[in-house]
Amino acid sequence: MSTQSGLLKARRFAPLFVTQFLGALNDNVLKNAMVVLLTFQAASWTTLKPELLANLAAGVFILPFFLFSATAGQLADKYDKSRLAQLVKLLEIAIVLICGAGFWLHSLVVLFLGLFLLGLHSTLFGPVKYAILPQHLKPEELVGGNALIEAGTFVAILVGTLLGGLLAGSGDGTTWITVVGLAIAIGGYLASRAIPVAVPPAPTLAISANPLTETWRNIHFARENQTVFLSIMGISWFWLFGALLLAQFPAYTKNVLGGSETAVTLLLATFTFGIGAGSMACEKLSAKRVELGLVPLGSIGMTVFALDLAFASPATPAAGAGALALLQMGSTWRVLMDLALLGIFGGFFIVPLYALVQQRSNPEHGARIIAANNIMNALFMVVGALGAAGLLAAGLTIPMLFAVAAICNAAVALFIYGLVPEFLLRFIVWMLIHTVYRLRASGLDHVPEDGAAVVVCNHVSFVDALVIMAACGRPIRFVMDHNIFRWPLLNFVFRTSKAIPIASAKEDPAMMEKAFAEVSRALAAGDLVGIFPEGKITGNGEINPFRPGITRILEANPVPVVPMALRGLWGSFFSRKDGAAMTKPFRRGVFSKIELVTGAAVPAAEATPERLQAEVAAMRGEWA
Numbered sequence: 001m002s003t004q005s006g007l008l009k010a011r012r013f014a015p016l017f018v019t020q021f022l023g024a025l026n027d028n029v030l031k032n033a034m035v036v037l038l039t040f041q042a043a044s045w046t047t048l049k050p051e052l053l054a055n056l057a058a059g060v061f062i063l064p065f066f067l068f069s070a071t072a073g074q075l076a077d078k079y080d081k082s083r084l085a086q087l088v089k090l091l092e093i094a095i096v097l098i099c100g101a102g103f104w105l106h107s108l109v110v111l112f113l114g115l116f117l118l119g120l121h122s123t124l125f126g127p128v129k130y131a132i133l134p135q136h137l138k139p140e141e142l143v144g145g146n147a148l149i150e151a152g153t154f155v156a157i158l159v160g161t162l163l164g165g166l167l168a169g170s171g172d173g174t175t176w177i178t179v180v181g182l183a184i185a186i187g188g189y190l191a192s193r194a195i196p197v198a199v200p201p202a203p204t205l206a207i208s209a210n211p212l213t214e215t216w217r218n219i220h221f222a223r224e225n226q227t228v229f230l231s232i233m234g235i236s237w238f239w240l241f242g243a244l245l246l247a248q249f250p251a252y253t254k255n256v257l258g259g260s261e262t263a264v265t266l267l268l269a270t271f272t273f274g275i276g277a278g279s280m281a282c283e284k285l286s287a288k289r290v291e292l293g294l295v296p297l298g299s300i301g302m303t304v305f306a307l308d309l310a311f312a313s314p315a316t317p318a319a320g321a322g323a324l325a326l327l328q329m330g331s332t333w334r335v336l337m338d339l340a341l342l343g344i345f346g347g348f349f350i351v352p353l354y355a356l357v358q359q360r361s362n363p364e365h366g367a368r369i370i371a372a373n374n375i376m377n378a379l380f381m382v383v384g385a386l387g388a389a390g391l392l393a394a395g396l397t398i399p400m401l402f403a404v405a406a407i408c409n410a411a412v413a414l415f416i417y418g419l420v421p422e423f424l425l426r427f428i429v430w431m432l433i434h435t436v437y438r439l440r441a442s443g444l445d446h447v448p449e450d451g452a453a454v455v456v457c458n459h460v461s462f463v464d465a466l467v468i469m470a471a472c473g474r475p476i477r478f479v480m481d482h483n484i485f486r487w488p489l490l491n492f493v494f495r496t497s498k499a500i501p502i503a504s505a506k507e508d509p510a511m512m513e514k515a516f517a518e519v520s521r522a523l524a525a526g527d528l529v530g531i532f533p534e535g536k537i538t539g540n541g542e543i544n545p546f547r548p549g550i551t552r553i554l555e556a557n558p559v560p561v562v563p564m565a566l567r568g569l570w571g572s573f574f575s576r577k578d579g580a581a582m583t584k585p586f587r588r589g590v591f592s593k594i595e596l597v598t599g600a601a602v603p604a605a606e607a608t609p610e611r612l613q614a615e616v617a618a619m620r621g622e623w624a
Contacts (some may be wrong), residue, residue, distance in 0.1 A: 007145055007281040011047060012136040015194035019085055021152045022188035026181055027118055028160025029167070030099055031061060033177045034111060036168035055165070056623070059263050060112050064119035065378035067324075069126070070214030071207070076127040078205040081135075081198040088125045088598035095121060096185050100178035121554035126374045131367035134358045135198045139449070143290055144283040146354045150347065151276035157164055158272040162265060187218065201311070201364045212521035218372035220366040221542065228360050228369065230416050231353045234295065236376040237412050238350045240384035241302065244405055245333025245342070247385065252398045257335070266326065270336045272341020282351040284338045285434075289473040292353045292423050293430025294348045299413035301345025306406035309338040328501050360456065394426035421496040422475075428493055432463065433470040436573075436592075441471040446516050447562055452523040453601065454553060457564040458543050458616050463567055466490070469497065471596045477513060478530040482508075504535075516552065523557035533609060539579065541570040543617050546609035560605035565619035568594035595623075 035057055075084060095117040129149065132167075137145045168176045208214050223229045249267050252522040253259040259266075286294060312334040326332045361369045366413030391401055417424045433439050446457070455476060457468060465478045475497065482501035485494050496499075500522070502515035522529050531553070533546035550561070571577045572592065597619040602611065 007137070007141060007148060010408060011139075011194060012196050012486065013145060013148075014127060015191050015196075016132060016136070017152060019089065019188050019195065020125070020149060021123055021156050022191065023092065023121070024087070024153050024156035025141070025160045025197065026096070026184040026188065027122055027159050029098070029164040029184065030118060030177065030181050031057070031115065032161045032164030033168040034099075034115060034164075037174070038111075040110075051597070057112070057115055059382075060115050061119040061381065062378050064116060064123045065374055067211055068120060068123045069371040069375045069378075070211050070218050070368070071209065072124045073127045073218055073368035073376075074205060074207050074214065075124070076131050076367030076370075077202040077346070078207065079200050079203075080221075080568045081128045081132045081367075082192070082195040084128050084199075085125065085192040086126070086189065086197055089122060089185065091124070091190060092121050092185040093182065096178060096181040099181065103174035103178060112415045114140045123374065127367040127370040130354065130358060130370045130373075132195075132198045132332070134363070134366065136196060138357070140289060142355045142359060143286050143351060146358070147279040147282045147347070150351055150354070150607070151279040154272045154275045154279075158268055201366060213416050213488075215372070215375055215558035218365075218375070219370045221362065222369045222372040224362065225360055227420050227422065228357050230420050231356050232369075232376055232511040234412075234416055235350060235353050235357070235373060236380035237409070237456050238346060238353075239377045240380040241405060241409060242275075242308075244384045245306075245386050247388065248398050252313075256398055257326060257332065258314075258316075263326050267336070267339060271339045271343045274340040276343075277340075277345050277515050278344035278347020279351050280347075284349060285604045286352065290352055290359055291353055291426065291430060291473075292356065293426035293428075295351050296344045296413065296417060297421050297430075298347070298349025298573045299409060301606070302342060302349060302411070303406045303410045305338045305341045305345065305556075306402050306409065309335065309342065310399040310403035310406065312338055313402075368532060420493075425493055425496040429466050429470045431577070432466055436594065437467070437594045438592055439467060439471060439596065441596045441598070444472060444596075446598045446600050447474060448560070448601070449473055449527070450526065450557040452557065453528055454559060454607075455528060455530040455559045455564060456533050456546075456550060456561055456616065457530070457613050458566055458620060459537050460541075460566050460569040461537060461572055462487070462577075463491075463574045464532065464537075464569065465499070465530065466493065467566065467569070467594065467596060468564065474528055474529075476530040478529045479519060480532070481536070482511060500529075514554075516549075519553055520556045523553075523559055529553075530622055533612065537576055538570070539576050541600045543613060543620070546613040548609055550607065550609055550612065554604045554607055559600035561605060561607040561612060563599045563615040563619065565597045565599075565616045566594065567597065567620055567623045568592065 008017065065144055095114055098117060099111060099114035102108075102114055109320065133142065133149075134147050164177070167180060170176055175236050208217075222232055244266070249271075250264050253264045256262060259436070282294060283290075285291065311332065312412055314331050357369065357373065388401060388622070391404065392398070396404070406438060447453070455472075456467070457464065465476075465480060468478075469476060475495065478494070478499045479502050480494065482503050485491065485499055485501040500515050500518045501511065503511040505512055519529055519531075531550065534544035535547045535549070536544065538544055554561070569575055572594075599615055599619055602615065
């Protein structure tokens with residue numbers, strides 16, 4: 001059973017999933033129904049133009065994110081999140097009734113009050129749904145859980161948008177909007193009652209009502225970890241990028257493709273399907289852990305296919321073609337393929353970032369960091385909307401706007417990866433393992449989640465360290481031969497992962513002493529250090545005797561030692577079978593099977609070179 005199908009049956013996740021899905025669905029049903037009504041019946045409500053009303057409605061909905069996100073984060077850290085979810089769902093029921101009263105009274109002011117409260121509902125629930133995941137899910141379930149949340153959110157946006165439009169266009173639209181909205185809200189409240197208790201991490205927190213000081217404090221919490229803060233920047237950029245695309249769909253369909261209203265739905269459904277598919281695929285591609293390598297892959301795909309969407313757009317639109325008529329045109333399929341792939345790579349980009357923020361945030365400040373994320377998301381979307389409006393007003397066509405967004409996406413990605421090379425490091429390692437090998441790892445739960453330890457492994461090829469890095473989610477500082485460390489193609493990876501170059505006493509005694517001192521400092525700091533005790537890559541497929549360097553390391557830092565064994569790399573392009581490595585074609589072809597087996601940690605007092613060699617040899621077996 002996959003993690004995702006199992007989670008959908010588990011009480012610690014399923015009620016939360018249903019609650020958030022119905023909440024997102026109701027937001028979009030009510031919001032889109034109001035926009036459609038005010039667009040097509042503006043004269044009966046106000047003298048304002050429909051275009052102004054639509055933008056005003058968007059602003060009213062997003063305003064609570066700026067005003068109340070900081071307070072929402074404090075509440076979610078101070079109180080039981082399951083109880084907060086129930087209270088937010090009760091608020092949602094009241095909001096639907098207020099919207100119903102606005103329809104009945106034919107009052108634009110009351111309707112906009114309801115829209116503002118809908119934004120407040122989303123503001124309050126955001127920190128709850130994301131901060132509760134690390135409390136209820138296991139580390140290996142975090143990616144799968146976030147993938148389900150993201151996929152569910154975008155499906156809810158699609159269904160809610162379509163349903164809201166249909167209800168607004170029905171005979172007695174205002175009544176049906178209220179009835180359906182009330183039914184969804186009640187369903188969400190009932191689901192929320194089944195969410196298990198989530199013990200608050202900061203029950204003594206004093207709530208501050210000042211949104212400015214609390215917003216700044218929340219951003220400060222996020223900035224404590226640079227990777228977390230830049231991940232939030234990446235998430236916010238994704239929402240800017242996605243909102244910019246979605247906002248152009250109606251005009252793009254009408255003015256560029258020449259499609260009708262049904263064609264807008266086709267484009268929206270294709271993009272939404274892509275995001276859902278990409279999100280759901282993350283668990284499989286990341287082996288159920290937070291795989292940062294998917295983030296650069298996602299940003300590359302988003303850039304490439306946004307650019308291709310600009311080039312694929314027809315120069316001359318059709319004449320009011322419906323969805324079926326557009327599908328009969330060859331150019332439309334390229335546009336749809338670009339939108340689907342944009343969504344898929346967007347899923348690769350966003351899911352690991354959300355999981356990373358949850359995983360690496362200080363648990364005591366988790367909800368407030370999510371609140372900071374929500375504030376930044378809202379800010380980026382507003383700036384994106386204003387920027388897009390300005391560029392279009394200046395004469396840019398919509399395809400040209402897509403091209404500008406693609407170029408900006410590449411620039412943002414390079415900026416983030418330049419500040420945090422860990423993303424590119426994981427991308428390179430992930431690509432190696434998924435294009436050259438098929439890696440199976442077992443026993444990784446023996447690697448401690450935190451604290452100092454030494455990892456030892458047999459040395460079969462030039463890429464052994466990369467294979468272990470790809471399998472182990474926790475960063476490892478490898479001690480490696482200085483010649484391998486300087487290898488041009490992999491030097492970036494080793495430098496970024498803070499590998500420690502070492503030379504033999506005969507070659508460079510000063511470098512050797514420096515390496516042992518750096519290992520001692522790394523272990524004292526609680527890092528994970530990896531060594532290959534053989535001291536060299538095997539030349540015959542057999543394990544060479546383990547050298548006494550491990551004993552010297554443990555005398556200075558008596559930490560546990562985790563034995564690992566690589567299987568299947570002997571005879572590969574990067575091994576020394578039949579001569580020098582990397583001089584012969586791939587003997588086993590691409591996607592050859594390899595394994596990494598991890599054993600139980602050995603206490604420092606028992607971790608002699610002979611004991612560790614026996615452990616590694618037993619795990620490796622006959623398959624070198």
